[in-house]
Amino acid sequence: MKISVIFPLLLLVCSGCTDQNKQIAKQQPFPQDINALLREMTATLTQQKFEMRLLQRENKEHAAKLEQQETELKKQETEVDKLKQQLKVGQVAFSASLLATGSGHVGPFPKQTTLIFKHVPTNIGKAYNPHTGIFTAPVRGAYHFEWYIGTHGGAQASGAVLVKNSEHIFIAWEHQPSHYGSSANGVTLLLEVGDVVFLRLWVNTKVFDNSNHHTTFSGHLLFTM
Structure with missing residues (x-):
């Protein structure tokens, strides 16, 4: 009589443990999922770094072009001033x-x-x-x-x-x-x-x-x- 009562209790306990383990398993990702997520995040970060470096390089090139244009403009202005001065002093x-x-x-x-x-x-x-x-x-x-x-x-x-x-x-x-x-x-x-x-x-x-x-x-x- 005692044996027949204990057995159903053991089954009930085992069943509860199984359900709890299933819930824990659902809440915690598997190692392979974490690795996949890390790979995806790493790839995204690498792409963002690449795009950032590309933008920085383009900005530098653009700034260099602007600086070169400003230098050329100053040279032209200087030449114009020289020509004006030569024309002015040439009238004597x-x-x-x-x-x-x-x-x-x-x-x-x-x-x-x-x-x-x-x-x-x-x-x-x-x-x-x-x-x-x-x-x-x-x-x-x-x-x-x-x-x-x-x-x-x-x-x-x-x-x-x-x-x-x-x-x-x-x-x-x-x-x-x-x-x-x-x-x-x-x-x-x-x-x-x-x-x-x-x-x-x-x-x-x-x-x-x-x-x-x-x-x-x-x-x-x-x-x-």
Whole structure:
């Protein structure tokens, strides 16, 4: 009688254990499922890393292209500025007469004296300085200069020499014992940037000017070199 009662109880316990094991088995994945999930996650992560590196490389290439374009643009802007500057300094011409107002003689002086031409109707490029009488070459090139001197008769002659830096180039000379006389000269010079050109009144000579502007100094750039 005792044996027959215990046996059904054992069956019931075993049955309960089996159901519980089935539920645990359902809740916990098998090792092969975990490996598959890990493989899938690893593959996804690898793909994401690859795409990220690809985007980074594309961004770097894009940034490099942008930087190169900016560099080229700056170079072009620099070249344009240079061309504008060359065009600007390539426009050089001036004309000036000796006296700004009134009339009279300048000189004579015991030594050569720089003539300052104060009436300046034209000074393109601002290379001529009306305060000093000196023309300064803004660009290397060939320049042409002309000067005219006027005088009234008298004991003193009239002479004006064109000077390049400290070198005497050509002179205009006139000695008119009576009445009015004039003289002129011209020259073409190769000048470097910064070279100066001006006129000096010759020793013990004089020049005349009035509102008709008889005594003048002019120059212009022929072409750059």
